[in-house]
Amino acid sequence: MCTLLTSKSLPLLLLLLQSLPLQVLMLRTYPDFSKEVEEKFQDYWDEIHNSGPTRAPTKDSFQKHVLLDADFKFSESELCTREMLSRNIHVNLYCRKEHFFLYIPYEELQKTCYNMYVACKNGVRKCHKTKKLIEGAHCALSEGSTMPGCEYETTYKKGYALITCRWQDDIGEIIPDYVNTILEIPGK
Known part of the structure; x- marks a missing residue:
């Protein structure tokens, strides 16, 4: 029983x-x-x-989730899928639709936060544009909806990055917060 x-x-x-x-x-x-x-x-x-x-985004989390190491090679076709998984980039375990990785020293990118406002890709005027051309990777979700089944298409770009910035109280600095896009310059 x-x-x-x-x-x-x-x-x-x-x-x-x-x-x-x-x-x-x-x-x-x-x-x-x-x-x-x-x-x-x-x-x-x-x-x-x-x-x-x-928690609010921080300098450390931005560096971890966006910046590529100095020894990074741009020839890798699986960069986005591998990096999104290894860096644990998601929204409550759902795949992000798109993400950018940048190859630029943090200090140089942080200076961009003091540039004049420009329009973001959605037309809202709250982004800052880098003064120099930078290299980066655009990751576009191609398959999957939840971690770890997310697959991304990697597109390498060279152009001006549009970023948003915010104030981080505990360190008393304005920091990069989000990469909106990389504006490619035709012929460059």
Whole structure:
């Protein structure tokens, strides 16, 4: 009789467990996690399950999600798919429709925030344009809708980047916030 009750209540048990936070299950399964690992896991868990950004963008997050290393090679065709997955770039586990990676030192890009406003690609006049031509990659979603099944088409561009900027209180600086587009110059 106990077996019959258990087999019939298994679907109910699974439904109840589904609502139990994953971190509780993880910590019970792996009680040897350090406090630092627990905090990182909790931050990650909160980030992917909240409806909006958990924190304002920061200098560090912009560098991590947008800038390419000095030893980067532009000949890689799978750059976007690989980098979007490895850098964990998504919106609540949904694939981003598009993203830009730039090959420019951060300090040089930050100076762009002090340039005059120009119109963004949507016509709103709140972007800043780089003074020099820069190289970058445009990532356009080609397949998938949720992580890790996102596939991207990589298009290399050389032109002027249009970026938005914002103030970061804790460091007291205006920082790049978002890459709106790269304006390619015909013939360059």
